[in-house]
Amino acid sequence: MSHATTAAHDAPHGGHGAAHPSGLLRWLTTTNHKDIGTMYLLFSLLMFFVGGAMILAVRAELFQPGLQLMQPEFFNQLIGVHALVMIFAALMPAATGFANWQIPLMIGAPDMALPRINNLGFWLLPPAAMLLTLPFVLAIFGIGDGAVATGWTLYAPLSVQGGLGVDFAIFAIHILGISSILGSINVIVTIFNLRAPGMTMMKLPIFAWGWLITAFLLIATIPVLAGAVTMLLTDRHFGTHFFNAAGGGDPILFQHLFWFFGHPEVYILLLPLWGLMPHVLATFSRKPIYGYKAQVYAFIAIGLLSVVVWAHHFFTAGMPVPALLYFMYSTMAISLPLAVLFFCWIATMWRGAMSFETPMLFAQGFIVLFGIAGLTGLVLADVAADAQYHHSYFVVAHFHYALFAGGIMGVMTGVYYWLPKWTGHMIDERLGKLHFWLTIISFNLTFLPQFFLGLAGMPRRIPDYALQFTEFNAISTVGAFILGFSQLLFAWNIWQCMRGGEKADGRAWEGADGLEWELPSPPPHHSWETPPAIK
Amino acid sequence: MSAPAVSHRKLIGKLLAGVAAAFAFGFALVPLYDVLCAATGFNGKTEGGPGDKGLGGFSLGGIKGQAAAGNAPPSRIDRSRTVTVEFTGTVMPGLPWDMRPLTFSLELHPGEMQMVKYLVRNTSDRPVTGQAVPSVTPGQAAQHFDKIECFCFAQQTLAPGESREMPLTFIVKPEIDPDIRHVTLSYAFFSAVQDRTALNKQE
Numbered sequence A: 001m002s003h004a005t006t007a008a009h010d011a012p013h014g015g016h017g018a019a020h021p022s023g024l025l026r027w028l029t030t031t032n033h034k035d036i037g038t039m040y041l042l043f044s045l046l047m048f049f050v051g052g053a054m055i056l057a058v059r060a061e062l063f064q065p066g067l068q069l070m071q072p073e074f075f076n077q078l079i080g081v082h083a084l085v086m087i088f089a090a091l092m093p094a095a096t097g098f099a100n101w102q103i104p105l106m107i108g109a110p111d112m113a114l115p116r117i118n119n120l121g122f123w124l125l126p127p128a129a130m131l132l133t134l135p136f137v138l139a140i141f142g143i144g145d146g147a148v149a150t151g152w153t154l155y156a157p158l159s160v161q162g163g164l165g166v167d168f169a170i171f172a173i174h175i176l177g178i179s180s181i182l183g184s185i186n187v188i189v190t191i192f193n194l195r196a197p198g199m200t201m202m203k204l205p206i207f208a209w210g211w212l213i214t215a216f217l218l219i220a221t222i223p224v225l226a227g228a229v230t231m232l233l234t235d236r237h238f239g240t241h242f243f244n245a246a247g248g249g250d251p252i253l254f255q256h257l258f259w260f261f262g263h264p265e266v267y268i269l270l271l272p273l274w275g276l277m278p279h280v281l282a283t284f285s286r287k288p289i290y291g292y293k294a295q296v297y298a299f300i301a302i303g304l305l306s307v308v309v310w311a312h313h314f315f316t317a318g319m320p321v322p323a324l325l326y327f328m329y330s331t332m333a334i335s336l337p338l339a340v341l342f343f344c345w346i347a348t349m350w351r352g353a354m355s356f357e358t359p360m361l362f363a364q365g366f367i368v369l370f371g372i373a374g375l376t377g378l379v380l381a382d383v384a385a386d387a388q389y390h391h392s393y394f395v396v397a398h399f400h401y402a403l404f405a406g407g408i409m410g411v412m413t414g415v416y417y418w419l420p421k422w423t424g425h426m427i428d429e430r431l432g433k434l435h436f437w438l439t440i441i442s443f444n445l446t447f448l449p450q451f452f453l454g455l456a457g458m459p460r461r462i463p464d465y466a467l468q469f470t471e472f473n474a475i476s477t478v479g480a481f482i483l484g485f486s487q488l489l490f491a492w493n494i495w496q497c498m499r500g501g502e503k504a505d506g507r508a509w510e511g512a513d514g515l516e517w518e519l520p521s522p523p524p525h526h527s528w529e530t531p532p533a534i535k
Numbered sequence B: 001m002s003a004p005a006v007s008h009r010k011l012i013g014k015l016l017a018g019v020a021a022a023f024a025f026g027f028a029l030v031p032l033y034d035v036l037c038a039a040t041g042f043n044g045k046t047e048g049g050p051g052d053k054g055l056g057g058f059s060l061g062g063i064k065g066q067a068a069a070g071n072a073p074p075s076r077i078d079r080s081r082t083v084t085v086e087f088t089g090t091v092m093p094g095l096p097w098d099m100r101p102l103t104f105s106l107e108l109h110p111g112e113m114q115m116v117k118y119l120v121r122n123t124s125d126r127p128v129t130g131q132a133v134p135s136v137t138p139g140q141a142a143q144h145f146d147k148i149e150c151f152c153f154a155q156q157t158l159a160p161g162e163s164r165e166m167p168l169t170f171i172v173k174p175e176i177d178p179d180i181r182h183v184t185l186s187y188a189f190f191s192a193v194q195d196r197t198a199l200n201k202q203e
């Protein structure tokens, strides 16, 4: 894509300043990337609390052994919907919100390339979220037996036999998938076609690179998930036997299809955040990003490797030894480009004039905790060790270090970093720091014990446990409640920042570098209508 | 100003083609997976008889068909070692039956032909048809586990309350990896699906 095009609007977007619809209609019809970005982010925040409330109920049940608060069926529904909500309705929309706000600002484009598709992509989300949670409500009125109770992995044959909730989940996944595909196409077209003149691919902000790889991964894997749940649907209702052994199908096939999507999905969730980290680290170290090219190549390598390692999620389902070895070594190989990223992050800070504002604190917390996620992942990738740790709380702890510390805390890093740009007001630093310390302490209080529970043999996805696990579960539950309620500080800080506060300069952070900081804060409704010149 | 409209469209077209290809790839994995499993015995899919051509690319996993001529007992019996074979069975939800193996475990020399029986009972007060689906663990043993005669080759119908001993004649081939000393054969009995019967008739 040689020609970086000038300020191009190939679709009308509500007229220039003149006839903006106001109120609800404005948000329903908006094609402005900033409005849509805001909607994505607020939706994500809301769903973060919805998913969080579900899992606090689960942790309350696990405070003590025995069944106190709920029946196992309801417990199963809560854990599965929690995961689906957090992954598809909290983390992914947050990343898309970042993309909408930041990619045009950072590459000097006037808007996303496909504004109407952009609007559609967002407005598919609320109905999908409703589909996911509606079965809970229907069950209250005696319709169906509640939400999907298979865990987020929807394994057959359980999901073939499950109730109404499974059908709702299948439709929700279809809609969420379409939304993600639309978002990805938009990101790719924007990055390829709308870069400011002179911005070659190797001058692209690293955040945009992270998103670009994510977008390609989504296009390659979401359709496979869509195919898998379609097969599930036809198995359930139209007499096919893709996963039904009695009809010649195979339930293990579902695991292959699911994880062909599922493993790349974990990189889909994190690549945008790995892209944003270097910007934050460089800003608060007052140094340029270290190893730009190395990081870009690491992204590409991770993207390619991520689609060939999926079976490490079901080593224990039975595989010939050569296949076990292949999936073990290829999984471990991913840690090499990942290590390149870690070293680049550390080198970016090395001997910098560091200061520790809230976004920097979150970025550093991210590096340490996400490092633990990677190291424990290596343990799980070891076939022999995984035979013991599979489906235990060790796995739960591992992926929460990856997805809460690596995912959610990465999102928080980005929100605190860019909020002054978006709202024109600085965040409340005192509140932000309090939020950081509460989060990082209670996060470890919640999940560190789970490693030991898993090592000692506590299985995941079971509402009861043996007595010797009581103390660590109690600690974990206390941690989870502190963690959950601390997040109200985050919401409060955002709300305050949207309402007012200390005015932010265009370059809100002293050491910030990049096109977005050359615009005023907040940027005008239409920015970069004349593209900036890139040196 | 609006120069890139065409190239937008081209790019979108390519990306949508990518989406379609990925969707097709997901479905292509179904037959690919089965071919791979049949060739290697992954997942404990045992070889079926000659009728094992598959349902639109599906291997029937040894459900139907009789023993092929090629499955005749091998002449060689490896008396230098023994393999323990264990038998289990599960009745899947929706089938009002009981089942248990009459022999729980058996020590044999590879190449030796053996016969065991399962006792199956219809606990309901109506005739019911079921289909057993075998699976062998570890998966590597599956391709060396030959069923000569098996109640899983055909659907079984039991009258109300009827009990029946269902036989299985098999050989563990001498080619089985010497490291494997323990093999488990497990049956899952499913309620025979209506359209599945139709498919059987077609073949």
Ligand code: HEM
Pocket: A153, A266, A267, A269, A270, A312, A313, A314, A331, A332, A334, A335, A338, A373, A374, A375, A376, A377, A378, A380, A381, A382, A386, A389, A390, A391, A395, A398, A399, A402, A403, A406, A407
């Ligand atoms: C070097 C890096 C990593 C390695 C080697 C690794 C390895 C593994 C392995 C082998 C499992 C399967 C464990 C089992 O079920 O027995 C697993 C589970 C999981 N990992 Fe990782 N992982 C790594 C990084 C990540 C990252 C970056 C994420 C997320 C962003 C992640 C998210 C997950 C999730 C969600 C699961 C559990 C899924 C489920 O069963 O529900 N992992 N990991």
Ligand SMILES: [Cu+2]
Pocket: A262, A263, A266, A310, A312, A313
């Ligand atoms: Cu994985």
